[in-house]
Amino acid sequence: MYSTFAQKKPLVVFVCGDHEYSGEQTLPYLAAELSKNYGIETKVLSAYPNQNAEKNIPGLEILEKADLVVFFLRWRQLPNDQLQYIEKYLKAGKPAIGLRTTSHAFNFPKGDVSENWNAFGEWAFNAPPGWGGKANHTHYGHKSSTDVRIAPKARKHPIVKGVSSDFHSESWLYKVQPDYPSGDSEWILIGKAVNPDKEAIESPVAWIGTNSFGGKIFFTTLGHPADFAIEDFQKLLVNAIHWVLGLKAPKKWKGKIDIQVPYRGIVK
Template identity: 65%
Template sequence: MNRNTFLQTLAGALGLSTLEAGASASAAKPYIVFVTGDHEYSSELTLPIIAAELEKKYGMRTKVLTAYPDYNAEKDIPGLEALADADVAVFYLRWRLLPKEQLAHIDKYLKSGKPVIGFRTTTHAFNYPEGDDRRPWNAFGEFAFGSPPGWGGAAKHTHYGHKSTTDVSVISEAAKNPILTGVAPAFHAASWLYRVRPDYPPKDATLLLMGKAVNPDKEAIENPVAWTWKNQWGGRAFLTTLGHPEDFQVESFQRLVINAIHWAAGKPVPKNWKGSMNINVPYGHPAKS
């Protein structure tokens, strides 16, 4: 059945015009808004590929927002008003200094109780200086996702060196979690392991994946690298501290991401995997965290 025939059938069943039926069909597709802006991990290149896959193979609508004029620009991500219509917001941010009018769109979205997904440096999405009344946003990772409140500090949020990598394994208690459908019991990730323990994620989070540092530059402990949580506004939250461009080449990581977006949108995870994506994005921005 082609689209026009489908819309005519839908219109007849619902007593709508074909135009109204088209709008209804679009509304039934989850709308995923990606918000990117990091100096280091090329999220402005990896996440559009994920977005295109969701549209082409999984029946979703997407929009990708990027920092202007490029990923190093910390003070402007145009288009954040799109969050008002989003069903799921996906963040990959690092040390942004957005103006209040842009923060207001994120604030309104969070307080709506809608679901959020975060990658890696979103644990330290903002970096407002002391004395700035926007400084509470530095803890965005904590109140949105249950991660440490920013980089370093008392939470000891750090990593184990840029020459290290991470062995990832499924936490046995979570093996049947739908987000882990098709994810290998163990796989290797290029991301150097982030330390979030002992205080994060919160005790009421559901841990999904554990990471062990390979070739760490200091004494290392195992740390969770993916979890779900319900934040204070009742929003479903999924966060992974993985997200190096090479991680996106790993099929298990691709499945994790596609599954998590379906889960956040309240949709069943795909029963049939549509195949791996060709995500060949270079890492090369100056590495800091």
């Protein structure tokens, strides 16, 4: 179903709202590049009126037409009339990509009718079910960074075509081990914390698999705005988008994307 798009360009929708990492600024650069050089139609949806607006991402009805959705969310509390578009999309078994804080995309109060969405990372991306919790999903401090390398079994995977065997990321490593990623997930990239604030264990920072709805997935815990300036990370995302759509990795890399977005942190 998703292997050919001979009659039309595939539509990739980016859904942003993450408080901290400026996904609503970095992802439009990627979307524009896909549209300009890789034959992919794109649409970017962002939290309104700004990244701290946790209860409104206008335009989600376009997910009914989407061939792929890329999520970069953090602790949203969307109303049911918006959640239903995400739920319908995923239940159709369509592919999905998640970045960094999407492991804890939602944060509904205890007892809320939508509280089950707090485990979105688990049932949509085989990631830990929210921040902290039973999986002790955490990171190793804002003064740390991450050395990244390609997982041994993934060295010939099309997602890492043209990606260096190792590179450095400004993202502080997310702990997902020992229980995640779950299901049939395959590690693509492995991260080692540099200058951690506590004892650190290596964890996968990118994986592929099938989610609980049968949808093809790619997830990465990377996503600091400085990562988007790294050509290896750009190649990884472009390749991953093609892979989950059932397309071959681009024959030719069209060149580094000029993305210069500063890290702002959480600004209320």
